[in-house]
Amino acid sequence: xxxxxxxxxxxxxxxxxxxxxxxxxxxxxxxxxxxxxxxxxxxxxxxxxxxxxxxxxxxxxxxxxxxxxxxxxxxxxxxxxxxxxxxxxxxxxxxxxxxxxxxxxxxxxxxxxxxxxxxxxxxxxxxxxxxxxxxxxxxxxxxxxxxxxxxxxxxxxxxxxxxxxxxxxxxxxxxxxxxxxx
Amino acid sequence: xxxxxxxxxxxxxxxxxxxxxxxxxxxxxxxxxxxxxxxxxxxxxxxxxxxxxxxxxxxxxxxxxxxxxxxxxxxxxxxxxxxxxxxxxxxxxxxxxxxxxxxxxxxxxx
Numbered sequence: 561x562x563x564x565x566x567x568x569x570x571x572x573x574x575x576x577x578x579x580x581x582x583x584x585x586x587x588x589x590x591x592x593x594x595x596x597x598x599x600x601x602x603x604x605x606x607x608x609x610x611x612x613x614x615x616x617x618x619x620x621x622x623x624x625x626x627x628x629x630x631x632x633x634x635x636x637x638x639x640x641x642x643x644x645x646x647x648x649x650x651x652x653x654x655x656x657x658x659x660x661x662x663x664x665x666x667x668x669x670x671x672x673x674x675x676x677x678x679x680x681x682x683x684x685x686x687x688x689x690x691x692x693x694x695x696x697x698x699x700x701x702x703x704x705x706x707x708x709x710x711x712x713x714x715x716x717x718x719x720x721x722x723x724x725x726x727x728x729x730x731x732x733x734x735x736x737x738x739x740x741x742x
Numbered sequence: 743x744x745x746x747x748x749x750x751x752x753x754x755x756x757x758x759x760x761x762x763x764x765x766x767x768x769x770x771x772x773x774x775x776x777x778x779x780x781x782x783x784x785x786x787x788x789x790x791x792x793x794x795x796x797x798x799x800x801x802x803x804x805x806x807x808x809x810x811x812x813x814x815x816x817x818x819x820x821x822x823x824x825x826x827x828x829x830x831x832x833x834x835x836x837x838x839x840x841x842x843x844x845x846x847x848x849x850x851x852x
Contacts, residue, residue: 582770589769590761594753597760611769618773673752692746693753720745729745 565630573621581621585614588631591694592638598689599642601678609645613638628703632696635704639686676726680719683707687715688723791844795837803833 563571563583571580589610596606616637617624624633677685683705690701691712702712723729743751807829 581773585770585773586766589766590757591753593760593765594757597756598753607765610765611772614769615773615776670752673748688749689753693749695750723749724745727745727748729748 566626569621569624569626569630581618584630588634589614591631592634595635595689595694596638596642598674598677598693599685601674605645609638609641612641616641629700632700632703635690635694635696636706639704672727673723676723679726680722681715683711684715684719684722687712688719691716692720788844792841795840799833799837802836803829806832 563580565584565587568580568584571578572584592613593606593610596609597603600606600609613634617634620637624630628636677689680688686705687701687707690696690704691698696704698709698712698716701716702709705712707715810829
């Protein structure tokens with residue numbers, strides 16, 4: 561039987577060297593890295609940030625009280641790391657589309673998507689990636705972003721609008737030209 | 743395909759590829775190595791502290807014996823316990839308390 565995150569956190573807290581944290585890492589590392597790659601547009605940076613976030617989560621596991629989901633907590637650590645990295649590099653890496661090829665499948669549509677994402681305000685990008693890409697609920701995204709629920713809903717709505725415009729997608733779905741390439 | 747489906751499919755495909763690139767293994771090796779290092783550091787610090795504390799065992803026993811000479815003077819009868827080595831026992835008890843308290847606040851202890 562597969563244990564849920566809360567059970568794994570309890571086990572990991574009880575015995576630091578247990579396999580429980582390993583299971584949490586294996587479960588969440590790929591979505592976390594995918595999120596950070598789409599956030600930053602820079603896969604090596606995203607991996608560094610993910611590693612730092614997972615190490616901090618491991619060391620600070622006692623700080624997780626279970627008020628939000630584990631993945632919200634983990635993603636919030638990662639977002640703080642990303643914000644710190646951005647401050648250090650003064651925005652040089654923010655959503656640069658330059659390294660997209662390395663992270664994305666060699667398909668024109670993914671490049672379009674990354675460029676469209678790069679055109680969003682950071683909060684909008686976080687919110688739409690968490691809710692529409694990573695499958696977070698609005699409440700989970702709000703916990704991860706440290707933002708009010710209402711603001712997150714607004715960010716998601718605005719981001720969808722901007723992405724639809726950038727990708728030429730109408731309310732019903734993707735247009736014919738893009739669909740053939742996707 | 744809606745925008746939400748598109749984002750979700752793109753994210754899933756990216757995550758699937760990332761799942762198989764060995765990142766988790768490398769990270770876990772690093773975590774275990776740093777945990778071992780931390781345990782070695784804590785162990786060394788504990789051993790050094792214990793060695794330094796052990797040097798004080800004799801003087802402390804002597805001080806207790808001088809402060810409470812009646813402990814060393816007690817004799818064994820049917821109704822009393824042998825306290826001939828009481829200063830040593832009191833010193834050992836003090837060391838045990840200090841050791842226990844240190845273990846409770848040591849990093850990583852729960």
